[in-house]
Structure formats: structure tokens, C-alpha cells
Amino acid sequence: MPEHRAPSSRRRRGRPRGGDSGARERIVDAAVAEFGARGYDGATIRAIAARAGVDAALVHHYFGTKDDLFTATIDAPLGPAKAVPGMLAGDLDTAGERIVRYVLETWEDPAFRRRGVAILRAIVANRRSTSLLVGLVSREVLGRIADRLEGPDAERRAALVGSQIVGLMVTRYVLELPPMASAPVDDIVAAVGPTVQRYLTGPLGPPP
Amino acid sequence: MPEHRAPSSRRRRGRPRGGDSGARERIVDAAVAEFGARGYDGATIRAIAARAGVDAALVHHYFGTKDDLFTATIDAPLGPAKAVPGMLAGDLDTAGERIVRYVLETWEDPAFRRRGVAILRAIVANRRSTSLLVGLVSREVLGRIADRLEGPDAERRAALVGSQIVGLMVTRYVLELPPMASAPVDDIVAAVGPTVQRYLTGPLGPPP
Missing domain, CATH: 1.10.357.10 (Tetracycline Repressor, domain 2)
Known part of the structure; x- marks a missing residue:
């Protein structure tokens, strides 16, 4: 489940395209900040992507739906x-x-x-x-x-x-x-x- | 502290003006609904008064500030x-x-x-x-x-x-x-x- 916490070196080799190795972690960090600041209802994939400096499509590619991203987000800090x-x-x-x-x-x-x-x-x-x-x-x-x-x-x-x-x-x-x-x-x-x-x-x- | 839960009959005799006897309880009910729906930041004395069908001044008269009303509100259900x-x-x-x-x-x-x-x-x-x-x-x-x-x-x-x-x-x-x-x-x-x-x-x- 905490696949998004895999060492960035592995990820870098495995996924040369679709964002740099740190994108996944930046997205989770951005999601923590955004869900924390605006709550579940107020946070949007678009705002999380903007905060992480990536395209919204990349967020969907890595994490699927907003629910999936939220689950990954609460799993990361807890x-x-x-x-x-x-x-x-x-x-x-x-x-x-x-x-x-x-x-x-x-x-x-x-x-x-x-x-x-x-x-x-x-x-x-x-x-x-x-x-x-x-x-x-x-x-x-x-x-x-x-x-x-x-x-x-x-x-x-x-x-x-x-x-x-x-x-x-x-x-x-x-x-x-x-x-x-x-x-x-x-x-x-x-x-x-x-x-x-x-x-x-x-x-x-x-x-x- | 739970003075607002006094039996309405006593209150009716004690306070002939400034709203009917049920106003206090209606305000607390409205505050529970409003704080519950909009959270502490989103709820306003004006909206609570409107929901209770009273003037905002009466809410201030009975409960003081928004903080005071909030404290009375959480004391009432809990x-x-x-x-x-x-x-x-x-x-x-x-x-x-x-x-x-x-x-x-x-x-x-x-x-x-x-x-x-x-x-x-x-x-x-x-x-x-x-x-x-x-x-x-x-x-x-x-x-x-x-x-x-x-x-x-x-x-x-x-x-x-x-x-x-x-x-x-x-x-x-x-x-x-x-x-x-x-x-x-x-x-x-x-x-x-x-x-x-x-x-x-x-x-x-x-x-x-």
C-alpha cells in the first residue's frame, strides 16, 4: 500500500517519463497540505496538482480518484x-x-x-x-x-x-x-x- | 451553567419581554444546526438568529459573543x-x-x-x-x-x-x-x- 513511499532511486529507473521521481512524494505532500487546509470537500485534484507543480493528469495517473488519493494521503502521515x-x-x-x-x-x-x-x-x-x-x-x-x-x-x-x-x-x-x-x-x-x-x-x- | 435549559414555564414568568420563553431553546437548537452544518468559522449569529426566527440582538442579549454561544451550544448536547x-x-x-x-x-x-x-x-x-x-x-x-x-x-x-x-x-x-x-x-x-x-x-x- 505505501508504494508511493518507495525509494526515489527505484522509481527513477522504473518510470523515466510521466514526471520526475519526486513527483509522487510532492503530490502526497501537496495533498496533505490541501486536505488539511480545505478539508475533504474543499480540496481539488487541480489545486493539489498546482501545489505540487505537476499536471492534474499525473495525479490521476499515480493515484486514481480523489478518494484513492485521500486514502494514500492519510496512510502516508499516519x-x-x-x-x-x-x-x-x-x-x-x-x-x-x-x-x-x-x-x-x-x-x-x-x-x-x-x-x-x-x-x-x-x-x-x-x-x-x-x-x-x-x-x-x-x-x-x-x-x-x-x-x-x-x-x-x-x-x-x-x-x-x-x-x-x-x-x-x-x-x-x-x-x-x-x-x-x-x-x-x-x-x-x-x-x-x-x-x-x-x-x-x-x-x-x-x-x- | 446550563441556565438556558431551565424549564420554559419558569422562564416564561421571569422574562415577559425580550422574546417568548422558547426563544432561548430555539436559539440553542439553531446554533447546534448551524455550527454543525457550517463549522465554527462558517456559522454567524445572524444566520443562527434567522434559523431560530428571532432578532440577532436577542441572541446577543441571551448569549453574549459567538464564543459564549458556542460554549453554551456544546454544553447543551454534551x-x-x-x-x-x-x-x-x-x-x-x-x-x-x-x-x-x-x-x-x-x-x-x-x-x-x-x-x-x-x-x-x-x-x-x-x-x-x-x-x-x-x-x-x-x-x-x-x-x-x-x-x-x-x-x-x-x-x-x-x-x-x-x-x-x-x-x-x-x-x-x-x-x-x-x-x-x-x-x-x-x-x-x-x-x-x-x-x-x-x-x-x-x-x-x-x-x-
């Missing part, structure tokens, strides 16, 4: 398709803290955070873009967690993990609620890690 | 100022489940949910309205929880509760992530209640 398998690769009994730490450490980077928050604001404001995000998160994040867990309640567990991680991201990075926004990463990992761990492998109360 | 003291009134050792159940049962009402989601979408899309929401939530929700908890880590505990409750609301009602959106209330209370309880009164890992 990077779930790339990150999740790594987080789940090790021992499942310690994955809770690992997941919380990974999310926080990724989002602590100011440039990443600025981009991610702009995209999250734009997504949540609009029903259509919300459903594109939900498709991506269900498939690439919750689906992968559920696959790793197996068992009859795997989907329920994955959704509970999602509820805590989303809440952490929204309160710390979007709302910037004072004590949550300023807490050191280690404190949050210590407090929230056990929650995610219980959702992954612990008792959940009466079975559904 | 109702935290009214709800939180009740949730915290009983035994603190069982408050976790009570808080989760209260939030879910309130939001299960379709009319409440439609209104609440529209407002949440509008709020999160905009930095100014986000900061108004954060002020309300910090003061009326997290501040009250921290007051009830006392102790040196009361604010940290309240923020953690906030992170899980916000995540629950966003995944179930705004994103409508499939397994979370369709799970019965009792299942979520059973699974998430212990998380909130631990954040209120349990061990949080190494102290900050």
Missing part, C-alpha cells in the same frame, strides 16, 4: 499499514506497552504531528473522509491486530485497543488537554500500556 | 456540567462502570447522538472551537473528577479517564468503527469500566 506488523511481531504479552510507546514516539516528532493533526481534523469534519479513514483503520490496523490475536473475541479486543489509542491521540495531540498533552511519554506508557495489554490478552469481563 | 457531579456522587470504587454506562446510555439516544456528532465534527475541524471545547471539558469534567479524587496524581488520573472516554465516543459514534459501533452497551461497560476504574483509583505504574 503510516499504519507499515507500522502495525512491527508492533505485533514480538511477544504478545508485552505488546500493550510497545503499541502505546510506538504511537507516542511517532507522534512526538513535531513535523509528523503537525501533518497528522491537520489530516485528522480534516477527516473528522466530513462524513465521506471519515468513512475512508475507517476503511483504512479497519483493514490495516484493527484487522491486523485481530488476525494476530485469533480467538472468537479477536475483533472485540482489537476494537477496544483502538478506542484507547484513538482517545490517547485525540486528547494529547488534537485537543491538547493540558495534563495529557504535557505528560512524559514514559508516564503514559506506564499508565496506558496495561490497558492495551488487558484488551489484547487479559480478562474482559462477562463474555458477550 | 451536558457535562450537569452530568458529571451525579456520576461522581456515589462510591468512587464503582464509579468506573457508572461513568462508562452513563456516557453510553446518553449517547444511545438517536436525536442526542445526531446532534452530538454534528457538534463534535464541527469542533474538531477548527482550532478556535477546539480550544473552547477544551476549556469546557477541562473545567467541567476533568476538573470535577480531579477535585473528587484529590491526591497528588488527581489531574493525571482525570486525564487518563478522559483519554478512554473520548476514545470510546470517537470510535463508537463519530468513526463508527464496526465492532465498537455495534457492541451492546453491557459488553462495553464490562470491558471498559475496569479501565476507567483503574485510572480513578487503581495502580498506574511507576509514579511520575
